[in-house]
Amino acid sequence: MNMKTIKHGLNQLFAFENLPADMHSQAEDEIEQGLRFEELAIQDHERMQNWLDITPNDRNAMWCYLRAALRGNADASFKLGIGYLNGQFGLDKNYTEAEKWLNKAASQGHPDAERRLQEAFSKLAF
Template identity: 45%
Template structure:
């Protein structure tokens, strides 16, 4: 079954590339998960087709790598911010909130309360009401690095 999917994905659809990313990330039947291959297909969907969920997924993958302590994880914050920014620019409220937190903490982006507030305002306009105070409270309880980024992926 998977052997047929690369041909379908190569027909140029962002959705096809994204689905291949999901196959490789999660595994399928006898196929073991392969995050490197998944990232390849998510990147194709994100760069060639401006695929919103691929952009969000890439941002979350890079955040999760920081959490797991993957080598080079400091630069993964910047890579996460880059992909989350693309999804946030397309109106994805969860990406906007994550980007706001990254600005509050200065992780992968310039620390800026005004940027954080701007992203939270956009998230509010796009349907996810979160205050800066609520985020700061959450950060007091659980540092950003310890957040469960897999849980954010459920919101897609």
């Protein structure tokens, strides 16, 4: 997902919810920071391979996504949901939290959230 798509989604979200412009700007800044830290974390993992499971950039990405998600950003909610689902960004796997954040992203119109929820449920079904 590129930044143009994310910004378009943010604009739609904030247009519908009539949130103050400063919250829109803060959430946009948080998601951009989160994406940068996620990219750095991927680079760190490639360099470190078998050393540690979490890097400072993982942690920073998670906190940026959390702050943006709490401000109503659907992409950040989706990233947190996937993080909990797969145990990424230094988060332990937690299906309850994954479901919470993916449901939030889906209710905000995130295009992939509902599909990922359905995939997760189908894998957990007996």
